[in-house]
Amino acid sequence: METKDKVTPEALHTVPVCRACGSEHVVCDAWACFNRESGLWELENVYDDAHCHTCEEATKLDWIPADALQNRRVQALNDRFRKTGLGNGSIMVTQGVQEQGAEFVVAAVCAVRLFNEFSEDNDPWGEHDFGAIELQGQKVFWKIDYYDRSLTQGSENPANDALTHRVLTIMLASEY
Secondary structure, eight states, X not given: OOOTTSOOHHHHTEEEEETTTOOSOEEEEEEEEEETTTTEEEEEEEEEEEEETTTTEEEOEEEEEHHHHHHHHHHHHHHHHHHHOOSSEEEEEOHHHHTTOHHHHHHHXXXXXXXXXXXXXXXXXXXXXXXXXXXXXXXEEEEEEEEOTTSXXXXXXXXXXXXXXXXXXXXXXXXX
């Protein structure tokens, strides 16, 4: 664990998460000292014992880049919206997909909901915001874009569902 005199620049841009479940809702035994001048408690030392509030048990910590945590939040919101339709968003189906018929549209929406073939190649940021599927001999793409709640500009923070309207577009690859 880091003490205040051993913090490296790299440690300032990382976040502790539970090794078992990945939750950031973790606590550690620590020693703090009150600073009369600032009026704040200052962390002096962190000890080895960690507890995860999500798992509700002792855990070990992994330190991940802070931006990776942001991407995981975006991923969770994208997956929830794509798989269940829950959250702030709209689903758009292009004219080319609609011209394939109602059964094709239903099959495409179902395939997008079930899609889980993410890799470093097709999801380099880990946000689960794009996919490609084969459906009835057609290549179909889907993409999630992030807008502000008024749909007039991009979202300032896609990891915050209260600020973001997701637009899931399902299209034929030939329409891309």
